[in-house]
Amino acid sequence: MADPSTYRPKPGEIPVEPGVYRFLDGHGRVIYVGKAKSLRSRLSSYFQDLAGLHPRTQQMVTTAAKVEWTVVGTEVEALTLEYAWIKEFDPRFNIKYRDDKSYPFLAVTMGEEVPRVQVMRGSKKTGTKYYGPYTHAWAIRETVDQLLRVFPVRTCSPGVYKRAAASGRPCLLGYIDKCSAPCVGRVSPEEHRELAEQFCHFMDGETGPHMKRLEQQMRQAALDQDFERAARLRDDIGALRHVVEKNAIVLPDATDADVFGLAADELEASVQVFHVRGGRIRGQRGWVVERVEAVDEAGLVEHLLEVYDDNPTMGIPREVLVPVLPENAEAIADYLSGLRGSRVSLRVPQRGDKKAIAETVRTNAVQALALHKTRRAGDLTSRSQALAELTEAIGLTESPLRIECYDISHTQGTHQTGSMVVFEDGMPKKSDYRRFVIRGEQGEGAKTTAGATAGAAASSAASADDTAAMDEVLRRRFKRYLAEQAGIETAGVPQPDPAAADVEESDRDAGPQLDDDGVPLATGPVDPETGRARKFSYPPNLVVVDGGLPQVNAARAALDDLGVDEVAVIGLAKRLEEVWIPGEDFPVILPRTSPALYLLQQLRDESHRFAISHHRSRRGKAMTRSVLDDIPGLGATRQTALLKHFGSVKRLAQADVAEIAAVKGMGPATAQAVHDALSSREK
Structure with a gap:
């Protein structure tokens, strides 16, 4: 916990003009952005007696280690810069009125020859009419489903439309009268456009004329004793009324x-x-x-x-x-x-x-x-209690506000992958999650030699055991941290072999550190152009590994060897949920109802999920590649073309030679070889 007086600027140094200011922590990370009409007056308010500050403001100023400011000319400039910085740096102490969802709209593509009704997200396009935004996409689809009874406008994708036109058969919606089927000529493009315009008029609020027209048609059908048509019209009127009730007018004059x-x-x-x-x-x-x-x-x-x-x-x-x-x-x-x-x-x-x-x-x-507040009261309390209990149980000097948990996943030693998940303030911070492909002692995990199967490549990449794999992951992660903190200048320095031995602490300035692909790391923990933190610039307060005493001791040895002694390490063993501390002969046993144990279990389970999902993805790709790699004359480009066309190896195996040969780039001989190889495999 920092003392704000240690970084408080002198009052005479702070300008009185309007501007935008940033509080940064000890690692250069921006933790709060604000604006002020008078920078001097505003910043001075942060350095008063801590007891007089808001609780969150107290936490912010004691977390910060530096304050910077930029003078601007007008309030509009201050607003622009403040929100640009909030969006750029994502400060943890700023209010954030936002979520990660885009807004769905109901769109009618009037710019096309045959307009289409669809749910759209993203940027708007010219020639398309939009209605919304809506809260949920399903709400739009329910509205469209009701309206298609009366206005059977096309909703299919261009691909479905073209296939229906080529085959002469409409899709399911055409058969159940929820599409007028312009693809097969049931209506002309002009008639279909008129339907789309009526759809738009109804969505624009002109509901009365359509309702009256349908009611007149229903009464006329009843007089003509065409009761089936009258019943259909009655249902159409009910559907429109349902839509109108859901979209009742709340403000006059078509207000936006x-x-x-x-x-x-x-x-x-x-x-x-x-x-x-x-x-x-x-x-x-x-x-x-x-x-x-x-x-x-x-x-x-x-x-x-x-x-x-x-x-x-x-x-x-x-x-x-x-x-x-x-x-x-x-x-x-x-x-x-x-x-x-x-x-x-x-x-x-x-x-x-x-x-x-x-x-x-x-x-x-x-x-x-x-x-x-009802739902979160228990959660907020338990998070604070969990961090406090964990701090006391493992003997930390301060609460572990940033915790990183590591796990290794593999199948009988092949396709080894590592995961790093991050919890800050007891909550997952998914933007900081990282995956590692284990390279092993030879450093060839990312390489596949010509003619070798993916399984063989994965086997050569595997480390001797999970302990060695964990050692590799920790070294790679914390080498990045040390290199970025040291601010190593890499321009013009020869690049060493990425598989070379680790650089000793005393020789750290002798050459550049490389990233996972052998690329020299950038200089310093913060990008001087954007001010954003680099990938591994901030150390955790606590590292959690999945395993018992051997894994914990190995992790501690790796960090000590790198000189990272300020980071605590513990392990969580699966069998009895024991917490192991390096150098201790006996584990710490937390009560089964302990919030601290629950937090550690969350970390361990999340890291396992993250690792195994990556492992399964790599294994699945390798299995696919290993099947096709053995076929002579079938290179990577043709493999990609086949999988893109058929969607899977299973569908490719079910195709005949003519269908395979129809794929771009495939000749008759290669198509026959693919068919024979996959047919023999199925048998």
Whole structure:
């Protein structure tokens, strides 16, 4: 835990102009980004008595070891730079109103000759009409399924459409009357386009004319005693009413708006957003985040910009309705207008329908926060308790906020792979997970000699046992850490053999360290151009290996040999869930109900899952390659072409010679050889 006074800048050194500041930890990692109208006033507030700071702010300033700032000219520039840095560095102490999902839209490709209705994500294309965003793709598909009864527009992919046109037979939707089947000429392209336009009109809110038309047709069919048609029309009307009820108008005049609601306590904040498009609610999103500072609702609203920064496909509407306006509301509105390309209104609804829906959104936020606190109270408590109990049980001087766990997976010594999973603050940090292909003593694990099968290559790559494989993984990981910390200059230095012996500590500056592919490492732990941390720049507080005393002692010896003595090592044995500490004759036995034991089991199981998934992938590829490698005249390019065309070796084995020969690049002789080889294998 750092003392903020050790890195506090002198007041006269801090400018009074507006700007953006960054707090960095001892390894140069950015942990918090903020902006201020006056940098001097804002930064001074962080260096007051710790007792007067918000709990998360206390943790941030005691974790940091340095503060930097950049002066800007306007508040819009400050907003732009602040959110660019938050997106770039992903600081652990910043509020993050975001998730990792893209927003699905209902799209009608009116730019095509035969328009298609589909669910789309990603960037928008010209000539396509979009409706949304929606909360879930299944919600769109349910709507489309109802509408296809009345507007049987094509939904198939180009490949399915072309195959149906070539064969003269429509797909299943054509047979059950949920597609007008323009592929086989049941309707002309012009008639189909008219159906697509009617579909768009209905989605635009023009529901009345269609409903009245169908009701008139139903009554006429009943008068004509065509009761089957009348029943179908009745069901169509019911389907349309179901869609209309689900997309009820909540705002008049086809309003496009995002309506935000907030609910917060001292430690967390809940945000809900309703996406209103064309006056209808098209989707809803919600997040619960930790608060880093004791800011009010206006301060929280400032961070809502991240919703649009991190989800560009979401689209920015003409109006953004918020519960309160932040101090820099005009700057935020200008920034959003720049992203949208036209003016965006940021305001608080005062009366009428917009105020009513804003209250509904806030109610959702309050309920979401209450539900989150109910579900997470036990989890947050157990995580803190687990780290504290683990610290005491294994005799650490500080809580292991970053833990790395390693595991080895193989099949009878072949296709050995290693995994590294990372937990920070008791939670998985999947962006830092790493996989290792075990090379063995000869360093040839990534190479396959000509004519050798994949199985033989894997066998030659295997280490003597799991202990040797673990030693290799740890050495490779921590050599990278040491090299990046040392800031070794690699430009113009001859590259040593990647299979050469490890560099001793005293000789570390004599030559460059190489990455897993024999490429010299970059200089320093932080990229000077981007400021981002390099892959292995930060050491863990604790290393956990899967195994007992031999594995733990071997891991400790590897780290000691590299001079990494500040990292603690323990092992978790599977049989009795014993915790082994290097040099100890007896293990630490944690109670079965211990949160610390549960955390270690999570780590071990996650590393095992991560390792075995990679191992199975390599094994599957090797088995596939070994079957095809034995066929004369079949090189890597033709193998790839065959697998891409047929999808699997099983389907390739079921194909006849003519079908194999039809693949691009395959001649009759090679096709016959492939057919004979796979046929004999099946027998």
